[in-house]
Amino acid sequence: MPIQYYIYLALALFSIGIIGVLVRRNAIIVFMCIELMLNAVNLLLVAFSKMHHGVAYATDKASTVGIDGQLFVFFIMVVAAAEVSVGLAIIVMLYRNTHSVDVNFLNRLKN
Amino acid sequence: MNITHILFWFLSALALVSAMMVVVSKNPIHSILWLILVFFAISGHYILLNAQFLAIVNLIVYAGAIMVLFLFVVMLMNLNKETEQQKNVWMKLTGVIAGGCFLVSTCNVIFNAQSVSRELAGKTALMKEGSIGLIGTLGKALFSNYVIPFEISSVLFLSAMVGAVVIGKKD
Structure with missing residues (x-):
């Protein structure tokens, strides 16, 4: 597949994530849109890693060029899992204190 | 096709x-x-x-x-329940326009910018072939070149676990 198709797909997914973060007020859905953006980036990293691998694969079938991209995706998933556990704990705390998960209530942190 | x-x-x-x-x-x-x-x-x-x-x-x-x-x-x-308060329509429209501007401008860069399109011309992602995605190859790289980040990520998980428990605790 031409690499441009993957770039456009990942950009579209990332933009949908951005729109979701800006449009919705439910903190859980905002959080889910952040996950969507992370996944768009992961998809693009894997596509680029396969692009670089394809060049080396033509001459040497056993080369491991491009493996760093896939390991980056693995570490992004690790960080995302840690982030979700802390973030959902914060949302649960927010709900316990305000009985709502509306992000607009968070401007109370000002005073 | x-x-x-x-x-x-x-x-x-x-x-x-x-x-x-x-x-x-x-x-x-x-x-x-x-x-x-x-x-x-x-x-x-x-x-x-x-x-x-x-x-x-x-x-x-x-x-x-x-x-x-x-x-x-x-x-x-x-x-x-469907109890979420909605943002007003202008805020929503602004959000959609902002996201759309991002999409259009980045697509335009990929499509039109000379240096980028020359760099990407004819490049394809290798489909259904290549061994770098298999667990054996990835595991070897993970435990040789990337062993320090791998171990640090376990500390990250520990701190995330402690953080989630401390934040979620009722006091």
Whole structure:
């Protein structure tokens, strides 16, 4: 597949994530849109890693060029899992204190 | 138009439609279920690119663990009613315009900018071949070149676990 198709797909997914973060007020859905953006980036990293691998694969079938991209995706998933556990704990705390998960209530942190 | 192309377009359409439904759905439970569908589509893309380890990890970690955590939290808060207050229509329109501007400007860079399009011209992602996505190759690299970040990520998990317990504790 031409690499441009993957770039456009990942950009579209990332933009949908951005729109979701800006449009919705439910903190859980905002959080889910952040996950969507992370996944768009992961998809693009894997596509680029396969692009670089394809060049080396033509001459040497056993080369491991491009493996760093896939390991980056693995570490992004690790960080995302840690982030979700802390973030959902914060949302649960927010709900316990305000009985709502509306992000607009968070401007109370000002005073 | 062989089977790989058909699968690519099908999975892309599935991912985009489900991603839009995540944003559009009023009910948070439906949003979560649509997001799980997005993750399945992305896992399908990984399998097409022969990144089998990442496909399985994506299913287990994202679709399996993280989304179930989201479902638990939504059900714990009893939010599955459609009670979300809406932003006013101008705020929504501004958000859509901002996201659309990002999409259009970055696509324009990929499509039109001379240096970028020359760099990307004729480049293809290797489909269904290559061994870097297999668990053996990835595991060897993970435990040789990347062993320090791998161990540090375990500390990250420990701190995230302690953080979640401390934040969530009733006091």
